[in-house]
Amino acid sequence: MSRKPFVVTLSLLLVLAAAVLAWLVFPRGIDPALAALAEYRVDKLSCGSCVQKINDALVQLDGIGAVEVDLASGRCRVEYDPGQTDATAIAETISAAGYPAQVRTKLSPAEYADLRGEQQRLAQRFVARVGDRLLTREEFDRAMRLRLADREATPQLIDQLRRQLWNDLRQRELLLYAAEQAGVVVQPGEVDARIEQLRRGHADLEQLVAKRFGDWQDFYDQLRADMTIERLVQDKVLTGINDPARQQQKLNQWYQQLQQDTQVMIFDPQLKQAAARGGDCSSGCCG
Numbered sequence: 001m002s003r004k005p006f007v008v009t010l011s012l013l014l015v016l017a018a019a020v021l022a023w024l025v026f027p028r029g030i031d032p033a034l035a036a037l038a039e040y041r042v043d044k045l046s047c048g049s050c051v052q053k054i055n056d057a058l059v060q061l062d063g064i065g066a067v068e069v070d071l072a073s074g075r076c077r078v079e080y081d082p083g084q085t086d087a088t089a090i091a092e093t094i095s096a097a098g099y100p101a102q103v104r105t106k107l108s109p110a111e112y113a114d115l116r117g118e119q120q121r122l123a124q125r126f127v128a129r130v131g132d133r134l135l136t137r138e139e140f141d142r143a144m145r146l147r148l149a150d151r152e153a154t155p156q157l158i159d160q161l162r163r164q165l166w167n168d169l170r171q172r173e174l175l176l177y178a179a180e181q182a183g184v185v186v187q188p189g190e191v192d193a194r195i196e197q198l199r200r201g202h203a204d205l206e207q208l209v210a211k212r213f214g215d216w217q218d219f220y221d222q223l224r225a226d227m228t229i230e231r232l233v234q235d236k237v238l239t240g241i242n243d244p245a246r247q248q249q250k251l252n253q254w255y256q257q258l259q260q261d262t263q264v265m266i267f268d269p270q271l272k273q274a275a276a277r278g279g280d281c282s283s284g285c286c287g
Contacts, residue, residue, distance in 0.1 A: 030065040030081045037107040037115070038087035040076040041260070043100045047071065050099060057097035061085050073259040076101065082109065123267035128170070131177035131262045135169060140271075143169070146214055162274040170264065176225055178258055179232040186227045194223060 044050070051069040054076065058064050063084025068077040078090050087106050094101035107115060126134045147161045199205050206216075213219040237254050238247050266272040 030063060030079065032065075032116075033113070034081050034083065034109055035065050035079045035112055036082045036087075036109050037105075037112040038078050038080065038090060038103055039105040040078070040091055040094065040101040041104050042069070042074050042076045042094060045069070045071050045074050045099060053097050054094055054099060057093050058090065061089065061093055064090070070264065073262070073264065075104070075260075079112075119265070119267050127268040127271050128166075128264070128266045130170060130173035130264050131181075133173045133177050133180075135173060137268070140165070140169070140268075142214070142218075146212075159274050162271060166266075166271055166275055172225065172229070174255075174258055174262055174264075175229045175232065177262060179228045182232060182236045184228055184232045184236065186224055186231060188224075191220060191224045191227060194227060195220075 042054070048071075051071070054069060055067055058067055058078065063081035065079030065081070067079075070076070076094065080087070080090060087103050091101040091103055122129070122134070125137055127137050127140045128135045143165055144161060147165060148157070151157060202208060209216055209219045213222065233251065237251060241247050241250055266275060
């Protein structure tokens with residue numbers, strides 16, 4: 001496999017870094033034992049101002065609990081008391097605020113209680129789930145330590161690194177989930193060949209790996225994941241498209257649809273709070 005397509009693919013994937021997750025959570029006081037859950041597909045979302053408008057609209061309804069909005073995927077989850085309101089009324093309220101909403105999923109209080117119980121159990125070992133891929137707490141903490149390196153672990157820096165790491169890992173897990181669904185596989189021998197290629201270009205590869213990854217197996221796993229994503233993009237997404245502009249357009253459209261179609265759930269409370277603080281309107285995207 002030539003190196004040139006790999007460089008082009010990486011440059012295109014970097015464009016996707018701007019499409020980060022922004023869960024904004026607004027807790028309210030309803031009885032958890034009575035709470036049901038509805039998830040919506042919401043159109044026309046662009047930034048935190050849109051989320052605030054949805055929150056301002058929903059606060060007018062009785063029986064609304066926590067509201068979570070994922071800007072990247074265009075999904076909104078709303079806890080509610082079915083004795084005071086219903087999923088249809090919530091969708092109509094969001095739509096009336098200027099963001100057309102359609103119900104994707106509804107969970108009864110009993111089903112939602114089961115889901116919360118599952119999340120609590122998973123949270124002991126995992127920080128999040130992307131599709132059916134679980135991100136372990138051990139993996140996340142190890143990556144945090146590597147990013148922190150020898151810097152002073154201030155609360156502000158920890159929060160910033162946690163957001164950045166989640167954005168990176170979420171994108172990676174989304175792409176690997178898509179690769180699994182598409183049946184894309186990279187064999188160990190292919191990874192070994194790529195490592196030998198890297199050795200020829202970097203005489204100090206072992207030192208670089210130790211500094212960047214801390215462990216050779218982690219480097220090997222990351223390289224295999226990168227090669228899997230590379231193959232997914234080249235063989236399943238951009239096949240037959242040679243024009244760079246069309247490649248970028250296709251990749252962005254495909255990734256946006258992937259985000260909309262893939263369930264993402266954060267279990268760790270600190271990570272959820274950090275991700276929520278990632279959304280802003282500094283670019284003036286809406287009023």
